[in-house]
Amino acid sequence: MSSRNKLMKHFQLVGQLQPALHAPQHAPYPDTIDHAHYRAYLRSSHDVGGEPDVPITWEEKEEEQWEHNTFVTCECLAWRGVWNAEERRRRQNVDLGQTIYLGLPYYGRWLLTAARILVDKQYITLTELNNKIDEVRKRYE
Amino acid sequence: MSKSHHDRTHHVKKATGKGDPQCFKGEAGPPKFKVGDHVRIKDLPDLFYTRCQVYTRGAPCTVAALVYESPAAEDEAWDNTDKPEWFYSLIFRQKDLWPDYPEAYANDTVETELSERWLEKA
Numbered sequence: 001m002s003s004r005n006k007l008m009k010h011f012q013l014v015g016q017l018q019p020a021l022h023a024p025q026h027a028p029y030p031d032t033i034d035h036a037h038y039r040a041y042l043r044s045s046h047d048v049g050g051e052p053d054v055p056i057t058w059e060e061k062e063e064e065q066w067e068h069n070t071f072v073t074c075e076c077l078a079w080r081g082v083w084n085a086e087e088r089r090r091r092q093n094v095d096l097g098q099t100i101y102l103g104l105p106y107y108g109r110w111l112l113t114a115a116r117i118l119v120d121k122q123y124i125t126l127t128e129l130n131n132k133i134d135e136v137r138k139r140y141e
Numbered sequence: 142m143s144k145s146h147h148d149r150t151h152h153v154k155k156a157t158g159k160g161d162p163q164c165f166k167g168e169a170g171p172p173k174f175k176v177g178d179h180v181r182i183k184d185l186p187d188l189f190y191t192r193c194q195v196y197t198r199g200a201p202c203t204v205a206a207l208v209y210e211s212p213a214a215e216d217e218a219w220d221n222t223d224k225p226e227w228f229y230s231l232i233f234r235q236k237d238l239w240p241d242y243p244e245a246y247a248n249d250t251v252e253t254e255l256s257e258r259w260l261e262k263a
Contacts, residue, residue, distance in 0.1 A: 042188060043195060050196040050239075081149030083220075084161075090190045090218035121147050 045101040046093035067107040074114050083117055091117060152222065162211035165225040169210035172227040172257070178204045179263040180231070182255070190218045193259050200237050201263045205252060206230040213256040226256040 063071075077083055083091075092113040093101065100109065118124045156164040174180055182197040192214040210225045211217070235249040236242045242249070 044187065044189075044191055047191075047195050049194050079153075081151075081153055082147075084152055084217060084222075086212075086214055086217035087220060094190055 044094045045096075045098040046089075063107075066111075070107045070111045070114065074110055077114060077117065082121065082123070087117075088113065147220075152220075155222075162209040162225075162228075165210045165212070165222075167210070168225040169227045169257075172207055174204050174207075174227075174229060174257070174260060174262075176204050176206060180204060180229075180260045181263045182231075182259050183261050185259065191215055193255055194253065196238055197231075197233065197253070197255070197259075200233055202231040202233045202237075204229050205232045208254055211256070213258060226258060228254050228256050229260065230254050231260075 074088060078085060078088065088110075092109045095116075096104075096109060096112065100112075104112070115129060119126050119129060152161075179201060180203070181201050182193065182199060184198045185193075187193065187195075206229070208228045208230050210227055212222045212224065213226050216222065216224060230252055231254070232250050232252050234247075235251060236247055238251065
């Protein structure tokens with residue numbers, strides 16, 4: 001967040017991102033959640049079959065370079081035993097949560113997940129990762 | 142920094158030269174179902190992770206093939222690989238899945254793979 005102004009815009013945007021129920025439902029008290037809602041919230045976010053949705057426009061599009069790089073990085077993590085394919089899928093399709101599952105591009109989720117597993121399994125610290133992101137970002141300022 | 146206590150080698154040792162799921166062949170024991178059996182998908186708890194589509198729960202289907210032995214997705218997603226199960230390819234009638242499916246396409250089917258824990262005799 002490079003300025004307080006951007007920070008305030010960030011808060012407004014986050015406030016607009018609703019869970020898929022499309023109903024205001026923030027931090028309910030226990031007696032206001034029934035089992036149907038519990039199950040709807042807890043269901044795996046990649047299991048969208050049967051859910052009503054709007055049509056998505058199909059675009060014939062080549063992968064971009066960063067997408068290829070992301071794929072290869074994730075395959076190397078598997079080759080080196082950091083995760084198996086099912087753990088990768090669990091993390092990138094479900095653990096990220098409904099909002100990110102629907103909100104980010106496919107390989108964006110792969111990339112976030114690759115970073116996350118390196119932190120979760122203590123190959124790097126979050127501090128090291130954030131310092132590196134900060135260092136790289138400064139190259140573009 | 143690298144102080145990971147996670148075992149990074151066991152899967153590579155097991156799968157190298159064989160492939161996955163071939164490396165689990167022979168570890169699931171005798172299969173409960175055979176090709177042509179009529180089965181139904183159980184409505185098991187699915188906390189945190191599953192690949193059993195909710196739309197299949199409670200629906201009847203037919204075993205099309207026994208495809209391989211592998212840890213179930215619910216186990217493998219946390220790298221628990223010591224209890225492989227049989228995986229079955231299953232054929233559902235679309236009309237059994239979707240109440241409004243048009244009569245004109247009554248013969249339409251969909252085929253998917255699930256592990257044995259999800260199946261019961263229809």
